[in-house]
Amino acid sequence: MSGNGFTTCLWFDGDAEAAAEYYVSVFKDGRLGRIARYTEANPDVAGSVMTVEFEINGQRFVGLNGGPQFPFTEAISFMIDCADEPEADHYYDTLTKDGGQESACGWVKDRFGVSWQVIPPGVVDLVSDPDPERAARAMAAMMQMKKLDVAQMRRAADAS
Known part of the structure; x- marks a missing residue:
């Protein structure tokens, strides 16, 4: 390698x-x-x-x-940019089972203590929307989530 x-x-x-x-x-x-x-x-x-x-x-x-001497912390995490919702579900569900833990905003900690961010497609576009108000609404919705729900974030972004 x-x-x-x-x-x-x-x-x-x-x-x-x-x-x-x-x-x-x-x-x-x-x-x-x-x-x-x-x-x-x-x-x-x-x-x-x-x-x-x-x-x-x-x-x-x-x-x-x-x-x-040096346990893992959330200060380092690995982002998993997923191609679709089933892939995001696979990683989120697999990494949280058997001793893993859910956290906020799509973050999970696996059973070994390593932190991951499971990012379904569309999340980054929503929170970085050129319209700052849309981005803020999407971000506010995301801040209430553990597992990210892109449809719900999109509905929040589109609400006025």
Whole structure:
């Protein structure tokens, strides 16, 4: 998994391999890469997973089992620009089950604590409408939602 661009490193507390396997099952075109293990020279248990490379939707990641020092926060999230409502439903529903959590405005936290923004088509156009009043009404509607409802946002934007 080498090449140009960036690789996102996600710091886990012992479950990097399980997380990588989970992500490649959730996202299309996912694949696992190399796994590096701790040796006697490293601070963790020799033979346990140190890093696991994986790729989802063309984005490269490395999961690092670094310990409990640095938990995930909402300060970093990954936006999923969805092609249609069924795709948005898939990601939203899948990422929130089995210990995941809903948040506000289309944000979810998966069972590993990583934050995602599930964005159905049309949302960005509504909240960045050239008419500031339409954009404000769409944004106000969105601020009341957990899972984003584009039809409801559109109705709010069109209300006068």
